[in-house]
Amino acid sequence: MEKKNAQAVVPDDELLALLEGARNREPEAMLELIELYKEDMRRMCRYIRLPREDAMGEIIVEFLAFIQNEAAACPDADRLPEGECEKRQTWTAH
Secondary structure, eight states, X not given: OHHHHOOOOOOHHHHHHHHHHHHTTOHHHHHHHHHHHHHHHHHHHTTSSSOHHHHHHHHHXXXXXXXXXXXXXXXXXXXXXXXXXXXHHHHHHO
């Protein structure tokens, strides 16, 4: 039972490095992130009314686009005070 629910544990600094690499379009970082979340993606495929391969492809594309859009939404996040990006996003959303 425990093995079924066990997920890979990745330290925060390693995950942040992978996200930064994916934002910089580094193929190795993107592949590692996909591999890290592959089981979750497979579970989500059950709820998408497409063939499993197509659903998996859609999920991966949307996942990588989300990472890229998050970086584009606030490119100065590392230089701004905490919470400033969120404020700017709410200003532009309205």
